[in-house]
Amino acid sequence: MDAINALFSRRSIRAYTDKEISQEDIETILRAAMSAPSAGGGNVCHYIVVKDKDLLKEVLKYHQYAHMLLQANAAIVVVSDPSLEKYPGRWPLNSSASTENMLIAATALGIGSCWVGFYPVEERMNGLRKIFNISDNLIPFAIVSLGYPAENKKPHGELDSSIIHNNKW
Numbered sequence: 001m002d003a004i005n006a007l008f009s010r011r012s013i014r015a016y017t018d019k020e021i022s023q024e025d026i027e028t029i030l031r032a033a034m035s036a037p038s039a040g041g042g043n044v045c046h047y048i049v050v051k052d053k054d055l056l057k058e059v060l061k062y063h064q065y066a067h068m069l070l071q072a073n074a075a076i077v078v079v080s081d082p083s084l085e086k087y088p089g090r091w092p093l094n095s096s097a098s099t100e101n102m103l104i105a106a107t108a109l110g111i112g113s114c115w116v117g118f119y120p121v122e123e124r125m126n127g128l129r130k131i132f133n134i135s136d137n138l139i140p141f142a143i144v145s146l147g148y149p150a151e152n153k154k155p156h157g158e159l160d161s162s163i164i165h166n167n168k169w
């Protein structure tokens with residue numbers, strides 16, 4: 001699938017089949033994460049690849065909108081390290097770009113995905129720190145839930161001219 005089609009057809013997919021995602025595809029998704037732009041260059045994130053269903057079930061104790069993780073074939077926890085950023089305050093932007101790249105890559109591979117948000121909600125982030133042994137100086141930013149789609153959603157990609165401005169507002 002080309003990039004434009006992947007961008008237009010990406011939707012949050014929360015129902016998955018039990019088909020296994022290959023290690024090669026997981027690595028492609030991680031390479032996409034690491035290919036994202038970042039302020040000043042360099043990576044501020046680490047990625048925890050999770051396939052252990054018990055660990056994913058634990059997450060639901062701390063996040064009420066994370067039920068798709070029960071069906072996910074794999075999930076990637078995005079952990080930000082603010083000490084690695086080149087310019088102060090930019091790490092959430094860099095982490096978002098990296099997370100979005102994974103969603104687009106997954107779509108292009110025919111894999112459904114959903115961004116499960118943790119930052120900036122303290123209780124949710126502390127929950128992930130406990131479950132995945134993440135130290136307090138690091139930020140459990142988001143989880144990308146992954147699985148082959150068991151639901152179909154209409155693509156976006158409409159052009160809404162009411163929010164487009166030419167030259168000036």
Ligand SMILES: Cc1cc2nc3c(=O)[nH]c(=O)nc-3n(C[C@H](O)[C@H](O)[C@H](O)COP(=O)(O)O)c2cc1C
Pocket residue numbers: 010011012013014065066114115116117118156
């Ligand atoms: C920062 C962020 C946090 C999100 N957190 C959650 C979440 O916790 N649970 C969830 O089911 N979806 C979550 N989503 C997905 C949104 O609900 C979804 O993108 C939005 O409803 C638009 O639908 P679409 O992705 O199908 O276009 C999150 C998306 C973003 C960008």
